[in-house]
Amino acid sequence: MTHTTRKAALAGLALLGASSLVLAGCAAAPDSGETTGPALDFKPCMVSDLGGFDDKSFNQLGYEGITEAAKELGVEATTVESNAESDYVPNIENLVSEGCDLIVTVGFALSAATVEEALANPDVMFAIVDDAADNDFNGETDAPNIKPILFDTSQAAFLAGYVMASYSTSGIVGTYGGMNFPTVSIFMDGAAQGIDYYNSEMGTSVSLLGWDEAAQDGTFIGSFEAGTDSYNAAKNLIDQGADVLLPVGGPIYQSAIEAIADSGKDVAMVGVDADLTETDPDSASLFLTSILKQIKVAVAEVTKEASSGSLDYSPYIGTLGNSGVGIAPFHDFESKVKPELSGEVDAIAEGIIGGTIPVKSYLAG
Amino acid sequence: MTAATVTAPERSGVGRLDRRSWKVPIAFGLVTLAALVLFVILGRDRIVSFNLSTGTDLIQLPLLAFPALAGGIVVTVVLAVVTAFAVFRVWERRPVPLWVIVIGTVVAIVGFLAWAGAGATLQVPGLLTGTLFLATPLVYGALAGVIGERGGVVNIAIEAQLLGGAFTSAVVASLTQQPFVGLAAAGLAGMLVAFLLAAFAIKYFVEQVIVGVVINVLVSGLTGFLYSQVLTENRQLLNSPVRFDRIDIPLLSQIPVIGPTLFRQTILVYLMYVIVAVVAFALYRTKWGLRLRAVGEHPKAADTVGINVARTRFWNVALAGVIAGFGGAFFTLGSNGAFNKDMTNGAGFIALAAVIFGGWDPVRATLAALLFGFASNLQNALSVIGSPVPSEFMLMLPYVVTIAAVAGLVGRSRAPAADGVPYIKS
Numbered sequence: 001m002t003h004t005t006r007k008a009a010l011a012g013l014a015l016l017g018a019s020s021l022v023l024a025g026c027a028a029a030p031d032s033g034e035t036t037g038p039a040l041d042f043k044p045c046m047v048s049d050l051g052g053f054d055d056k057s058f059n060q061l062g063y064e065g066i067t068e069a070a071k072e073l074g075v076e077a078t079t080v081e082s083n084a085e086s087d088y089v090p091n092i093e094n095l096v097s098e099g100c101d102l103i104v105t106v107g108f109a110l111s112a113a114t115v116e117e118a119l120a121n122p123d124v125m126f127a128i129v130d131d132a133a134d135n136d137f138n139g140e141t142d143a144p145n146i147k148p149i150l151f152d153t154s155q156a157a158f159l160a161g162y163v164m165a166s167y168s169t170s171g172i173v174g175t176y177g178g179m180n181f182p183t184v185s186i187f188m189d190g191a192a193q194g195i196d197y198y199n200s201e202m203g204t205s206v207s208l209l210g211w212d213e214a215a216q217d218g219t220f221i222g223s224f225e226a227g228t229d230s231y232n233a234a235k236n237l238i239d240q241g242a243d244v245l246l247p248v249g250g251p252i253y254q255s256a257i258e259a260i261a262d263s264g265k266d267v268a269m270v271g272v273d274a275d276l277t278e279t280d281p282d283s284a285s286l287f288l289t290s291i292l293k294q295i296k297v298a299v300a301e302v303t304k305e306a307s308s309g310s311l312d313y314s315p316y317i318g319t320l321g322n323s324g325v326g327i328a329p330f331h332d333f334e335s336k337v338k339p340e341l342s343g344e345v346d347a348i349a350e351g352i353i354g355g356t357i358p359v360k361s362y363l364a365g
Numbered sequence: 366m367t368a369a370t371v372t373a374p375e376r377s378g379v380g381r382l383d384r385r386s387w388k389v390p391i392a393f394g395l396v397t398l399a400a401l402v403l404f405v406i407l408g409r410d411r412i413v414s415f416n417l418s419t420g421t422d423l424i425q426l427p428l429l430a431f432p433a434l435a436g437g438i439v440v441t442v443v444l445a446v447v448t449a450f451a452v453f454r455v456w457e458r459r460p461v462p463l464w465v466i467v468i469g470t471v472v473a474i475v476g477f478l479a480w481a482g483a484g485a486t487l488q489v490p491g492l493l494t495g496t497l498f499l500a501t502p503l504v505y506g507a508l509a510g511v512i513g514e515r516g517g518v519v520n521i522a523i524e525a526q527l528l529g530g531a532f533t534s535a536v537v538a539s540l541t542q543q544p545f546v547g548l549a550a551a552g553l554a555g556m557l558v559a560f561l562l563a564a565f566a567i568k569y570f571v572e573q574v575i576v577g578v579v580i581n582v583l584v585s586g587l588t589g590f591l592y593s594q595v596l597t598e599n600r601q602l603l604n605s606p607v608r609f610d611r612i613d614i615p616l617l618s619q620i621p622v623i624g625p626t627l628f629r630q631t632i633l634v635y636l637m638y639v640i641v642a643v644v645a646f647a648l649y650r651t652k653w654g655l656r657l658r659a660v661g662e663h664p665k666a667a668d669t670v671g672i673n674v675a676r677t678r679f680w681n682v683a684l685a686g687v688i689a690g691f692g693g694a695f696f697t698l699g700s701n702g703a704f705n706k707d708m709t710n711g712a713g714f715i716a717l718a719a720v721i722f723g724g725w726d727p728v729r730a731t732l733a734a735l736l737f738g739f740a741s742n743l744q745n746a747l748s749v750i751g752s753p754v755p756s757e758f759m760l761m762l763p764y765v766v767t768i769a770a771v772a773g774l775v776g777r778s779r780a781p782a783a784d785g786v787p788y789i790k791s
Contacts, residue, residue, distance in 0.1 A: 052706075054597045174749070180756060209749050219748040222760045227708045228502070231700045232495050232742060236749050239419075239491035255701045262611060282605075 042307045044070050045100035046079040047091045049107035051224065053081055056280075057250035057273050058295050062106045062129050065299030072300075073307050088113035096121050102306040104129065104299060108183060111135055118143035125311045127302050129295060130183050132315065147311055149298050151318035153183075154190030154361035155352050156291045156325040159345050160270050161194020163289055163327070164244040165206040166341050167268060174209040174237030176219035176230075178249025182362045184220075187248045187272055187291060189213055189361055197348070197357070209240055221252065230255035238263045244288060246270045257283050268333065275328035288337075290328040294318055317363060321353045389461045390451040396473050397444040404437025404476050409483035409753075419490045423619045433483035440476030444469060478747075485750040492739075492746045493626040497634065500738025501699065502527060502709070504637055505692025506716025507723065507730040508644055509555075509685035514725055515648065516681040517661035519785040521577025522562050523689050524713025525584035529554040530693020532588040535704035536596070538606035544698045547606055548633070548691060551698075555690020556683050558584060563682040567675050570787035581713075589706045596704060604703045609633055633691070633699040640688060645727040657681055661781035664788035674788045689713075715767065722770040725781060733770065740766045 046066045053063040063079055070077035078098065080091045088110050095103050096117065103124060105114045108131035115133055118126045119142075127147040135142055164173045175191060177184040188211035195208050210233075211218035219237075221229040234245055234256035245260070245267060247253040253271060260267045269276075271290030276283070298316055305311055318324015327345070330337055351357035414430040447469040451461045478487060506523045513520035520526075533554035538547025558580060565576040596604040609631035618628040648654040656677055659667035664674045696708050715737050723730025744759030752759070 052593060054593050176749075209751075212751050215751075217748070217756050219745060220756045220760065221745070223710060225708055225710065226701055226703070226705050227710060228499055228696060228700050229710070229741070229745075232498055233745050233749075235498075236488075236491055236495060236742075236745050239488045240749055251705065254703060254705075258608070258700065258702050 043100045044077045044102045045095040046104045048081045049109045061295035065296040069300040069303035092117040115142040118146045148315040151293045152363045155320045157187045157190025158194035159327045160291045161191035162198045165195045165198035170243045172241040173244040174242030175246040176210045176233040178224035224249045226251045226254040234259035277331040292326045393448040400441040408434040410434040411484040413479045413483045414486040419625045436479040481752045490625040495742035496739040499741045500735045502692040502695045503716045503734035507719040507734045509689035510720035512685040515661045517783040519573045522580040525581045526555040526558045526689035527693040527709045529558045530690035531696040534694035535606045535697040551690040551694035552687040555686040559683045559686025563679045718767045
């Protein structure tokens with residue numbers, strides 16, 4: 001009796017395990033874009049990193065870019081989400097065997113997998129978002145058929161840093177990030193330089209907490225998830241007197257919203273990647289501005305270019321000059337910032353584009 | 366007849382120990398050495414200030430400021446004295462008293478803070494509030510673990526119970542716009558997960574660790590699936606819960622340092638104080654506690670005196686599930702609001718470590734959880750003011766503390782005798 005019930009229990013347990021695996025698989029179900037018109041012989045494909053295509057950040061923007069371009073071209077985009085780091089190579093391999101002409105991988109996490117697959121499949125076009133695909137650091141892309149899509153975000157962050165310094169009344173602004181990666185710290189570097197520029201222009205001493213440009217280290221919560229760690233990081237900055245926050249790392253800003261609400265203080269926030277006032281209108285009253293990365297536009301452009309059958313593999317670098325990066329309008333803060341600020345920002349942007357105001361970053365040296 | 370006498374563990378005599386354990390003196394010796402190198406030789410000769418008050422306190426304490434180098438020297442000397450005392454005690458074959466260990470640890474921490482914060486102002490209330498904040502879900506999880514393991518069921522699924530509680534409370538509190546209903550739902554969700562564990566572990570005698578791991582994967586998969594397929598589509602309706610408001614307790618919240626830390630919290634934290642107190646009392650002083658410990662230490666003996674072992678274990682695992690579920694609600698209703706995929710981020714496993722570090726005792730497990738909370742918060746608080754320690758190292762700290770703690774700064778801990786062993790009535 002006992003023996004049979006135990007067996008049944010083990011079977012039940014196995015069923016549980018299997019069903020959870022199936023569930024985990026569900027989230028990764030290949031997602032197909034809509035098709036319109038007659039088929040062009042072109043198959044654009046995309047692999048996400050762990051964030052998935054609903055991350056309200058670069059995966060989502062990349063996804064929107066490729067589906068939009070595919071729709072315009074009248075073809076179908078095949079997109080696959082990765083649920084684990086071990087998914088990267090198999091996901092790309094599956095897309096190659098499905099006959100994809102262009103494979104866009106999103107995020108530096110897929111760098112090694114992309115290089116490996118690009119070398120193995122020289123006639124497939126590859127593009128990678130937010131990474132130079134240069135894992136041996138020799139300054140060149142590791143495979144000839146990868147187009148890096150990069151953003152010199154520090155230029156836009158410079159403007160945002162200037163705005164933060166100008167808006168702050170306490171003279172203290174704060175930033176924190178998910179993890180200390182170049183694509184994260186480039187925002188902080190830019191903001192730090194913008195604040196320094198404001199201080200030297202205005203003779204003030206606004207300080208930035210959470211990032212030490214010289215040491216290239218600062219406050220990082222160790223993940224790119226909203227949650228208690230992110231909340232606590234924001235709270236610590238507010239405790240130290242910061243009245244403008246710059247949380248860098250996809251959804252982690254959501255916890256900062258709650259921390260600001262709980263503090264009862266008048267704290268503003270600067271968004272990253274997308275214009276948060278548009279993507280998260282419920283909290284629009286907190287967003288001073290956002291540092292924009294036009295991932296959607298860049299991915300769409302690369303997709304369209306690749307549809308002709310060939311691709312210029314020189315890296316795409318989004319800058320203020322080509323509108324690949326920028327800062328969002330002040331929206332609700334229009335009346336709260338200094339009236340001359342908008343003009344000052346435009347002038348600085350021109351200075352950066354013209355080269356009279358140098359902005360340092362890992363992309364611009 | 367108490368549970369302790371039933372098991373007759375191999376304990377050494379009271380007073381003098383038969384073997385000298387050099388763990389504590391060696392540990393303090395290393396800390397003293399580190400202090401000498403870091404605080405004195407590599408000392409940073411700048412003023413460090415500790416701010417003990419928040420802006421809204423009635424009584425404003427003055428800023429505590431002293432030169433970091435001088436502080437470092439004092440700390441090193443105190444640590445050397447503590448080490449010498451520990452060596453003396455062990456030589457005398459006597460245990461090192463707990464209060465000495467506590468004083469040594471606190472002094473070492475203050476010294477480290479003074480060194481790392483040299484040239485800046487440390488917000489002490491912020492540091493402590495953050496500690497409690499990060500520790501709250503760990504405390505709930507650890508209490509659930511203590512109850513389960515005292516009853517003889519190893520609960521690896523604390524993580525799943527926290528996650529289930531976080532998910533359910535977010536959805537229910539969004540739908541009803543009532544955080545209390547969300548909290549109740551979180552308890553229920555934790556209990557459902559516990560039922561699963563209890564059914565397999567107690568009724569069908571399946572290896573408990575394996576069941577726990579499978580449940581963790583199941584709940585993570587299930588909530589992750591529902592999150593990306595359902596919650597993100599209907600964020601307004603399903604994932605924008607009303608959070609608990611902070612309640613300042615009159616008078617108590619005005620005590621300097623302690624007030625802002627302990628008495629300006631949400632109901633979830635106050636509930637935690639109550640649960641810790643009740644569990645700590647009931648485990649040792651009520652019939653419930655005695656029975657629970659009996660089935661965990663010697664189920665056969667408990668069975669002979671008429672305690673239904675399976676039923677006692679089943680309902681206590683369920684009770685533990687409710688507590689862990691409440692802890693899960695803290696992730697959403699107590700802090701972040703919206704639910705996120707895998708937002709518990711391993712808290713359940715740290716809670717498990719706290720159970721072992723705390724020696725299966727509710728109060729000590731709570732203290733262990735607070736220590737982990739402090740270690741996690743330290744990185745954050747220090748990097749904000751520009752700490753000399755790399756952020757990656759500081760992120761590692763809670764786990765280093767976990768390993769060091771479990772590996773035996775406090776000596777070998779003894780699990781309940783029948784922990785993890787199914788009771789098969791023959």
